[in-house]
Amino acid sequence: MNEILKQKAAGIKLLLTDNDGVLTDAGVYYNQDGELLKKFSMRDGMGVERLRKFAGVNTGIITGENSPSLIKRAEKLQITELHLGIKDKATTFKEICSRLELQPNEVAFIGDDYNDLEVMKLAGLTASPADALPHVKAQVDFVSSLNGGDGCFREFAEMIIEAKSDKYLSGTRNGSITLQNGRVIGKGQPSYIIAEIGINHNGSLEICKKLIDEAVAAKADAVKFQKRTPEICVPRDQWEIMRDTPWGRITYIDYKRKTEFGIAEYATIDQYCKKVGIDWFVSAWDAPSVDFMEQFDTILYKLASASLTDFALIQRILETGKPLMLSTGMSTMKEIETTMDYINAFDENYPLFIAHSTSAYPCPPQELNLRMIQTLENKYPGIPIGYSGHETGLATTVGAVAMGATFVERHFTLDRAMWGSDHAASVEPQGLQRLVRDIRDVETAAGDGEKRVYESELAPMKRLRVNISDEYKEKPSVK
Template structure:
């Protein structure tokens, strides 16, 4: 844990400057067959630069005495334009940057590892060095990374700054989304209309579903994003299937139900216009990369993906809140996934949804008391419910039992062709469900016993002994 002084310094940072050799690289010297020096960079550091921009509003610059083309290529890859090569006087460059960008020294951080970094470290507002920096350099560092140069030290420093500036933190069982919406205890249940693939590959149908979700007063709509070539087992590719597009292979069917950039760009614009949140269940790492071009509020991890740690890692690297669904899982599998996330970041913004992965799910297998079990086991994390039953009462009951968010599959018509329609809720049903959830929330009250004004009349007509404070109280 970082101390408060370090947090205050980090929260003020607007630009992170870094040395190259010994920080972004391991300071090794490599040559190709033409004798050109090459650099070995760490991909996690690259993600750190991306996350700094996206989640902390902090840009990155490189100041190095080297002139290697490898550094230029790396800067291009990371979209770093504040690039200074062959620099002998680093303090002079620091001062030029502050004046040109209109920054104060305390708004700039620097990470270096060698003696020629000391002077610039004396000017910067926040400083760091890798674990294998020269001993005298460590004296001038506010933060000494656990990682060595070229082994993720830049990412470690970047995450420190992100943590200090980032508002997406779990606090008292709530999470604040990037649009200011709060989900968790003490707040209205966040209601998600799971469109999934019920659009059947039609953008027009997707927009109709969004319209109906807005009419029902849902808080969000959710889709599913897959790379069919990854998610469909190879031995199932050529299986034939009767579909609305005729008799085609299973892989072609899956391709036809996937939306691409044009459709999701239209969905993004449409949801923003109508004022409803949207996000997806990402089923593979490339789908996460695809979705990162959109500013969605959450990532959902489907129950089937709870043990897919490669996918989980990629989602965690985005920094967006993660909603885990726990159907078809043992308690040990849930614990293993939670431990994996905790190792990445113990304060990662996380939701857990109880679910049973049967479509449709019979009432005797819903096991709604698991909501309270998860709430007790993972205190401080918002717990919700992802339902696949046919009725509505049990989802309303889940809210009464403590679910801070609920998700139900949503369709225009349960008789439509497709695998999820039969276990989905139609528009009128969804409207009733939202209405009943809001009624339950209002009816829950505050738990403090009181006599309401509406009870005074019956009290005076029916009660033999009336308490003194109510004898003179007028009947309304």
């Protein structure tokens, strides 16, 4: 990006766009009732969300069309600056600037046809898709490498984000990551302790709140859940298998549906965690679950060990721009390397955590292999390395921190005897309290590595040492 273009983009406060030929591919689709349908790009939708979240820039649409499909799309993306059936786009542009108290140079516009040229003369920054009319491409500041409906809006949005934000994904990996709430995770910082609730709430919001309360009482830093779309994550041949559950004998797919929280429950969790002052986030197991979670402003995403090779899911998480925590259980080093190559190809400085893990529930001590923390630290310098444990007992998790883990995660339950698949390998409330306490004691005890004689040692020194250094000998009093 040249300096002039960067300066223009850095001053943008609103991005306006045409619809057909920019957000859609200018194709014509009709349903059986003759209603005009539109095909929109998910990547462009992510561009709208990322502009709002990472650059504070809203999106508006000015179009000559009156499309119900466009209205629905705008509702989903929370675009309220929506102008349909517009014949004079320049006049609408001026009205928007006046009403929002914006200068024209603070507004960008992306279009593709001759009827966009007048508004382009007014906008501070202009762009077009790769397949725009030649005369239009000749007039704009930026021509996308992508066609309309194929991500051109997203590409333009990313350029604005990059120009406006020092916190954009570019930068260097320096061993720590600052979350959006200001908490820093990495070398030299207290270990970030995650109480993994997962599905141990057993589908009960009441149990969930009790777990959050206990995590707060233990002084954990975060609680984590698991979000799935059962119809995607459960193999079709297992749907109708019958299972005894707290809800009676039901099919496996119905059981998985029972343990999933929806919008009402997660809205309550969001509000409750903010009220009691604890971070929360999820392991997302499929792309629609990421779409669902983007309704909430969580601090990061976790990728479960089972998903380390699910590149469609990884891509969807990367598109959110939120820090990503990879868990590496049941994985070969080659698989870890392949996933790292995939992420680095997206952005070599993407904010990333790596958690060493062994995916056995519970995991025997001889398979924990905690030295992998240091192996990963040496292999991926600049990336915070942590530990996700599934063992019984607390000592080995404390040991992981002593060996350099910058964050730790343990499954958490009210009672290990409760019904459910993860309770037996979980820590109970008293155990979580001891775990946090012992980790903090180890961190305090680690010190700074500089040898010194402490005040508490002076009396034993004078009582027990044969030869005392001059600096510690009592000075004779002067009379």
